[in-house]
Structure formats: C-alpha cells, structure tokens
Amino acid sequence: xxxxxxxxxxxxxxxxxxxxxxxxxxxxxxxxxxxxxxxxxxxxxxxxxxxxxxxxxxxxxxxxxxxxxxxxxxxxxxxxxxxxxxxxxxxxxxxxxxxxxxxxxxxxxxxxxxxxxxxxxxxxxxxxxxxxxxxxxxxxxxxxxxxxxxxxxxxxxxxxxxxxxxxxxxxxxxxxxxxxxxxxxxxxxxxxxxxxxxxxxxxxxxxxxxxxxxxxxxxxxxxxxxxxxxxxxxxxxxxxxxxxxxxxxxxxxxxxxxxxxxxxxxxxxxxxxxxxxxxxxxxxxxxxxxxxxxxxxxxxxxxxxxxxxx
Amino acid sequence: xxxxxxxxxxxxxxxxxxxxxxxxxxxxxxxxxxxxxxxxxxxxxxxxxxxxxxxxxxxxxxxxxxxxxxxxxxxxxxxxxxxxxxxxxxxxxxxxxxxxxxxxxxxxxxxxxxxxxxxxxxxxxxxxxxxxxxxxxxxxxxxxxxxxxxxxxxxxxxxxxxxxxxxxxxxxxxxxxxxxxxxxxxxxxxxxxxxxxxxxxxxxxxxxxxxxxxxxxxxxxxxxxxxxxxxxxxxxxxxxxxxxxxxxxxxxxxxxxxxxxxxxxxxxxxxxxxxxxxxxxxxxxxxxxxxxxxxxxxxxxx
Numbered sequence: 001x002x003x004x005x006x007x008x009x010x011x012x013x014x015x016x017x018x019x020x021x022x023x024x025x026x027x028x029x030x031x032x033x034x035x036x037x038x039x040x041x042x043x044x045x046x047x048x049x050x051x052x053x054x055x056x057x058x059x060x061x062x063x064x065x066x067x068x069x070x071x072x073x074x075x076x077x078x079x080x081x082x083x084x085x086x087x088x089x090x091x092x093x094x095x096x097x098x099x100x101x102x103x104x105x106x107x108x109x110x111x112x113x114x115x116x117x118x119x120x121x122x123x124x125x126x127x128x129x130x131x132x133x134x135x136x137x138x139x140x141x142x143x144x145x146x147x148x149x150x151x152x153x154x155x156x157x158x159x160x161x162x163x164x165x166x167x168x169x170x171x172x173x174x175x176x177x178x179x180x181x182x183x184x185x186x187x188x189x190x191x192x193x194x195x196x197x198x199x200x201x202x203x204x205x206x207x208x209x210x211x212x213x214x215x216x217x218x219x220x221x222x223x224x225x226x227x228x229x230x231x232x233x234x235x236x237x238x239x240x241x242x243x244x245x246x247x248x249x250x251x252x253x254x255x256x257x258x259x260x261x262x263x264x265x266x267x268x269x270x271x272x273x274x275x276x277x278x279x280x281x282x283x284x285x286x287x288x289x290x291x292x293x294x295x296x297x298x299x300x301x302x303x304x305x306x307x308x309x310x
Numbered sequence: 311x312x313x314x315x316x317x318x319x320x321x322x323x324x325x326x327x328x329x330x331x332x333x334x335x336x337x338x339x340x341x342x343x344x345x346x347x348x349x350x351x352x353x354x355x356x357x358x359x360x361x362x363x364x365x366x367x368x369x370x371x372x373x374x375x376x377x378x379x380x381x382x383x384x385x386x387x388x389x390x391x392x393x394x395x396x397x398x399x400x401x402x403x404x405x406x407x408x409x410x411x412x413x414x415x416x417x418x419x420x421x422x423x424x425x426x427x428x429x430x431x432x433x434x435x436x437x438x439x440x441x442x443x444x445x446x447x448x449x450x451x452x453x454x455x456x457x458x459x460x461x462x463x464x465x466x467x468x469x470x471x472x473x474x475x476x477x478x479x480x481x482x483x484x485x486x487x488x489x490x491x492x493x494x495x496x497x498x499x500x501x502x503x504x505x506x507x508x509x510x511x512x513x514x515x516x517x518x519x520x521x522x523x524x525x526x527x528x529x530x531x532x533x534x535x536x537x538x539x540x541x542x543x544x545x546x547x548x549x550x551x552x553x554x555x556x557x558x559x560x561x562x563x564x565x566x567x568x569x570x571x572x573x574x575x576x577x578x579x580x581x582x583x584x585x586x587x588x589x590x591x592x593x594x595x596x597x598x599x600x601x602x603x604x605x606x607x608x609x610x611x612x
Contacts, residue, residue, distance in 0.1 A: 002610055044519045045427075089389040091426040093508065100506075114388045114426060123416065124389040125344075208399045209608050210391065221343050256584035258396040258608030286584030286610070287396055292553070293581075 384412030
C-alpha cells in the first residue's frame with residue numbers, strides 16, 4: 001500500500017512582504033490595455049441546443065488570447081456563467097457540457113496554448129521554467145492574467161449575470177481556479193481539482209514526475225539560480241493567493257496523485273481564507289482526484305451557488 | 311459496423327510503400343537540460359510520408375544495454391511529452407523511451423498545425439487525403455526509428471498509445487507488446503452518435519455541418535477500423551477499456567479481443583488514474599523482465 005499522506009503537512013512556502021503590491025502593479029498594467037473583445041460564431045461546433053463561438057481578447061503585454069464560448073440556445077435574459085481553466089498540457093476544450101447544464105461557459109486558452117501561441121510560445125516542456133529567475137517576466141505572470149481577463153470578457157456580455165459567475169478546473173486549471181478566485185471578487189463560487197501551481201517547492205521534492213520535474217531539470221542545470229527561482233515562485237504560488245479567497249470553495253484531491261502531491265492540496269486547503277470551504281480527499285485515486293465520484297458534487301455545488309435554473 | 315473496404319490491404323500497402331520511399335534521415339541533438347545521471351535525452355528529427363519532418367524525444371538509459379523500450383506513439387493532443395505526465399522520471403532509467411509528435415502536433419507543426427478539436431475530421435471525405443493516413447505513417451516511422459537504436463533489446467519493445475498503437479503494431483513488425491487505449495477508430499461511425507464527448511463529437515459536428523458527406527466519411531473510417539487491423543497484431547496486448555457502462559468498455563471491445571491473435575489482457579478502468587496507471591506500469595515491467603518495478607513508480611504509488 002502507498003504511504004499515508006499527512007493532512008497537517010507544513011509547506012515551506014512563505015509569502016513575500018510585497019506580494020500584494022507586486023500583483024496590484026500587474027493589475028494596473030493590464031487595466032491600461034483595452035480588452036478589445038471579439039466573438040466569432042463557430043457553425044461547425046454549433047448545434048440546436050448549444051451556440052459555440054471563438055472568442056478573442058487582449059491581455060497583458062498586448063497578447064491576444066483565444067477562448068471557446070458556449071451558451072445554451074434557450075436561456076434566460078441573464079444566465080450564470082462558468083469560467084473553465086485548462087490543465088498544463090490539455091488543449092482547452094469546447095465547454096459544451098457546461099452549457100448543457102444551463103451555464104454560459106468560457107474556456108480560456110492562456111498564452112502559449114493552441115490558438116494563443118502566436119506572440120508567446122515557450123512550449124511544453126518549458127512553460128513552467130520560462131524566465132523563472134525573474135518574477136517580472138516569468139511565464140505565469142501573463143498566463144495568470146490571461147485567465148483573470150476571462151472574467152472581464154464574461155462581464156462584457158449582456159447575457160451573463162455578473163452576480164453569478166463561478167470558476168473551475170483541474171490540475172493547472174485547479175491552480176488557476178485558486179488564484180482567480182483570490183484575485184477576482186466577482187467570483188461567487190470556485191471548485192478546484194487536484195490543484196497544480198500550489199506548493200511548487202514542496203512538490204519538486206515530493207514527486208519526480210513532469211510537469212513539476214521541469215523545475216528539477218532547471219535547477220540541476222542552473223544550481224546557482226536556486227535563490228532566484230525560489231524568490232520568483234513565491235509570487236506565483238497558489239498557497240500565497242489562498243488567504244484572499246472569500247467565496248465558497250470546494251477542492252478535491254487524490255491521495256495517490258502522482259502529478260500534484262496531495263500534501264500540497266492539504267497545505268492549500270489549510271491556508272484558504274474562506275469560511276465556506278470543503279476538501280474532498282479521495283483515497284485510491286491519483287491525478288483524477290476522484291473525478292468519477294466528484295463531478296456530481298461539483299454540479300450540486302455550482303447549482304446551489306449559481307442557480308442555473310433561475 | 312464499418313465493413314472492410316475491398317481494397318483495404320492495397321490502401322495500407324500503398325501507404326507503406328510510399329513511406330518506404332522517404333529515407334528516415336534522423337538528426338539527434340543532445341538535450342542537457344533533460345539529461346540526468348540515469349538517462350540521456352535527445353531531440354530527434356526524422357522524415358515521414360510526404361515528405362514531412364517530425365519531432366520526437368529519445369531517452370537512453372545510462373549503462374550497458376540492451377534495454378527494453380517503450381514507444382509512445384503520437385497522441386491525440388497538441389503537446390508532445392517526453393514521457394507521459396505523471397510517469398516517474400526514473401522510468402527512463404529502465405527503458406529506452408521514444409515519444410513522437412505526429413504531423414500537426416507541436417514541434418511537428420510545420421507546415422501543418424493541427425487543431426484540437428479538428429484533427430479527427432481533417433480531410434476525412436477522402437481516404438487518400440485523410441490526415442490519419444499520414445499520422446499512421448508517422449507512427450510506423452517512429453517505430454522503425456526506435457527499432458534501429460543499437461541499445462535496444464528487440465525482444466522487449468512496447469508500443470503505448472491510443473488506436474495508433476494497434477494500427478502501428480498491425481502494419482509494422484517489431485512491437486513485442488502493445489498497451490492500447492482505443493478512443494478514435496473503433497466502430498466510429500456507429501458509436502459517435504452515442505456520445506457528445508470529444509474527440510468523437512468531432513464526427514458528429516462534421517456530419518451535422520456537412521450531412522451530404524456522411525457516406526464518404528463512413529467510407530474513409532472503414533479503412534481505419536480497429537477490427538480490421540487486429541487480426542494482424544501478433545504482439546502481446548494489454549487493452550485498456552473504459553469503466554463498465556462507458557462507450558468503450560470491455561463489453562464493447564470484446565470483438566477486438568476475439569480478433570487479436572496474440573495473448574490479450576483486458577483491463578477495465580477502475581476510474582482511478584492511480585489504479586489504471588499502476589496496472590499498466592506493472593504489466594509492462596513484468597513482461598519486460600524489470601524486477602524492481604517499485605523503484606520506477608511515482609513516489610505516491612509506491
């Protein structure tokens with residue numbers, strides 16, 4: 001049997017004193033960039049019940065971001081919305097499934113993903129360590145903002161009810177859910193699965209699998225850069241965003257997760273600021289984090305907080 | 311059920327003959343960033359049908375071989391992984407691994423960049439121009455390249471992947487074992503309407519948008535149906551089936567099992583990437599004579 005995972009695992013990650021100031025500065029920079037949203041109907045993917053669009057908007061550094069946008073053909077004047085965030089290697093899916101449940105759904109392709117790679121494309125593997133010695137140019141600085149700007153896009157749509165927006169994703173999508181819920185007060189409910197990008201420095205010791213192994217590769221090649229790497233990652237670690245989360249949130253983890261160590265899931269949960277929070281640890285599960293059982297819980301959670309039938 | 315086209319054998323022989331007309335011309339480049347004390351990693355560029363230049367990652371264990379090998383055939387996603395996400399990096403200490411990006415995937419995306427979704431229906435109206443004719447050739451070319459590595463033990467070569475793994479093993483000798491998770495080409499025309507999930511939803515989208523092409527699409531898919539390939543697969547096979555009730559569960563795949571002439575094991579998904587992944591890792595290790603499998607498993611599986 002695999003070893004037991006400690007629920008009281010203590011992460012070594014500490015929050016920099018200027019963490020909030022760093023991100024406020026980034027937000028100021030992006031506020032100066034017009035969203036310039038565009039929607040292009042996608043007849044090939046549209047059916048009687050679901051309308052599908054390709055979406056584009058501007059983000060940090062003027063990078064043009066692509067996304068898929070789905071909405072139920074028959075909907076109320078104002079509908080709740082789900083922001084769906086992708087895994088590390090996943091090609092962002094067309095979120096028809098969410099639309100079938102009554103939500104308007106936006107599935108973002110942050111920079112470097114397919115359809116958002118013309119101006120920025122460090123590749124896979126590589127994204128995780130691209131400019132990792134400099135927080136002002138680290139890959140995830142823009143990548144995080146690209147996801148947050150998805151909220152701005154949703155707010156720009158007249159058919160979206162701005163008081164009923166949720167965010168969800170698994171793996172990297174789980175990590176992005178954490179920082180999005182922390183940085184965007186418009187989020188009313190968040191569901192994060194097997195969150196990646198949480199406890200980076202713990203993860204690279206707890207596991208030796210890709211994608212986290214990219215950091216070990218980098219440090220083996222550039223051992224003198226370790227202090228700079230550690231400094232940078234502290235600004236991007238979901239553990240340091242967690243105390244900003246105030247919306248209801250659920251998290252599911254697999255206790256045999258070979259990609260995102262479950263210890264980091266516990267550390268994350270313990271740091272989340274929201275009072276309405278719940279962790280679902282699934283024994284006997286890896287990076288799927290119990291998805292087969294948990295998806296019904298996620299559906300119920302969003303139905304409770306976003307009321308798609310209203 | 312898709313019926314076997316009368317010229318099935320000729321179609322694939324022509325593909326193999328065309329492929330043989332293009333020398334592999336491999337270029338290997340050491341990648342120090344991904345090289346460890348237990349394995350050396352190379353980027354590989356090689357030529358496939360077209361001609362089309364492809365990209366792959368080749369990892370060679372430290373020490374004296376010969377080593378067993380795992381060939382990660384092109385996946386249905388844009389990203390090419392060195393080894394699959396979540397696999398212990400130490401797998402590279404025990405096996406030669408080779409992962410290939412088929413045409414359209416990242417690093418093999420010049421001149422053709424695939425879209426996901428989109429790849430499954432690219433050129434689907436004509437079997438001769440269907441993108442998967444090239445992708446099957448790519449996958450075969452990858453196996454040929456791997457088999458030519460001097461450190462490789464030809465008695466222990468595992469091909470891992472989706473439908474392309476089985477198609478490759480059917481069309482090119484050399485694979486001793488196959489771990490296949492059918493997803494694209496098993497009774498596709500019949501099963502796609504029963505799901506709304508991608509990638510098979512791509513077929514539904516296409517036929518909804520272009521209903522007049524239905525007969526042509528069905529004709530093309532018939533050249534790719536796994537049931538027609540399986541009698542040619544001589545390798546020992548592990549079929550990874552969906553969980554009971556899934557579109558491609560063990561019951562649905564039963565005809566494939568019957569048609570495979572070599573030894574077959576079916577693993578029905580336990581809806582746990584840990585349990586399913588562990589099963590596949592142990593299955594490969596056992597058949598490749600790797601005694602200490604624990605050593606090459608992810609930490610949280612040990």
